[in-house]
Amino acid sequence: MREFSRKDRLADQIKREVAEIVQNVIKDPNLGFVTITDAELSGDLRFARIFYSVLGDDHAKSKSGRILDKSIGVIQSELAGRLKIRNVPLLSFHLDESAEYGSRMDKLFKEIEAERGKNDDGSNEGGTD
Numbered sequence: 001m002r003e004f005s006r007k008d009r010l011a012d013q014i015k016r017e018v019a020e021i022v023q024n025v026i027k028d029p030n031l032g033f034v035t036i037t038d039a040e041l042s043g044d045l046r047f048a049r050i051f052y053s054v055l056g057d058d059h060a061k062s063k064s065g066r067i068l069d070k071s072i073g074v075i076q077s078e079l080a081g082r083l084k085i086r087n088v089p090l091l092s093f094h095l096d097e098s099a100e101y102g103s104r105m106d107k108l109f110k111e112i113e114a115e116r117g118k119n120d121d122g123s124n125e126g127g128t129d
Contacts, residue, residue, distance in 0.1 A: 007041050007043070007045065010041060010045065010083075010085070011039045011040060011041045011048070012039070013083065014039045014041070014048055014050075014079065014083070014089070015036055015038060015039035015050070017078075017079055017082050017083065018036050018039065018050055018075060018079065018091070019035075019036035021074075021075050021078045021079065022034055022036060022052075022068070022071075022075070025074065025075075025078055026067070026068075026071050026074065026075070028067050028071070030063055030064075030067060031063075031064055031067045031068075032054045032055060032056050032060040032061070032063065032064040033054065033055040033056070034052050034053070034054055034064050034068070035052060035053050035054075035055075036050060036051070036052050037051045037052060037053050037096045037098075037099075038050075038051040038096065039051070041089060042089070045085075045087075045089055046087070046089055046090065047089055047090050047092070048089035048090070048091050048092070049092055049094055050091055050092065050093050050094065051093075051094050051095075051096035052064075052068065052093060052094070052095065052096060053095070053096045053097075053099055053100075054095070061095060065093065065095060068093040069093060072091050072092075072093070075091060076088060076090070076091055079091075
């Protein structure tokens with residue numbers, strides 16, 4: 001079994017800490033229902049890309065993105081107090097649309113399956129029995 005690297009462990013810890021900070025420290029009422037989905041660290045551990053999803057429409061997503069970008073300094077400062085490392089990575093937030101993409105694909109597959117069921121009248125066209 002593969003051992004997790006320092007980079008993987010630190011990314012996981014940053015993800016958990018940032019999620020807790022966003023939930024409990026950032027007090028902006030306009031911040032929508034934000035979920036931190038992933039954190040990726042650069043090879044030298046100097047930069048962290050934080051991926052998030054927002055429940056709501058495009059307006060809610062863009063508003064929450066602006067609030068997170070404005071709050072980077074506060075989040076980074078909180079993170080510095082919580083992590084036991086010399087240099088805290090510089091954060092950047094990125095909207096994670098993979099859940100929406102998966103939902104959209106699931107809907108398309110269901111539509112295809114329903115269409116196949118409608119077209120399948122039980123006969124075996126062009127085939128042999």
